Amino acid sequence: MRLLLVRHGQTPANVDFLLDTAVPGAGLTLLGERQAAVLPSALADEDIEAVYASTLIRTQLTAAPLAAARGLEVLVRDGIREVAAGDLEMLRGDTEHGELYMKTVFAWAGGD
Numbered sequence: 001m002r003l004l005l006v007r008h009g010q011t012p013a014n015v016d017f018l019l020d021t022a023v024p025g026a027g028l029t030l031l032g033e034r035q036a037a038v039l040p041s042a043l044a045d046e047d048i049e050a051v052y053a054s055t056l057i058r059t060q061l062t063a064a065p066l067a068a069a070r071g072l073e074v075l076v077r078d079g080i081r082e083v084a085a086g087d088l089e090m091l092r093g094d095t096e097h098g099e100l101y102m103k104t105v106f107a108w109a110g111g112d
Contacts, residue, residue, distance in 0.1 A: 007062075033061070
């Protein structure tokens, strides 16, 4: 089995550099919608049997064009989303606290 991970398309929170981890989260910007729309062609040569998304709406909107092109359903699963920002939710990622959150998440993902 091969696992392909695709990051969601751009969101308004990405543009504003906000920590946006709470469900349901933001939708996609126009650029994010275009990014999602090109997934079927970008992954045309990949053998895809299932498409999963988190409970965050941006992931479902990103996955939808690919799933539709493959005749698949987007399977929404709790527990496969990013680390919750907690009290830092909607703070700018370039503040002292936001940078600490980002550093911690990347260190954890890197095995620390």
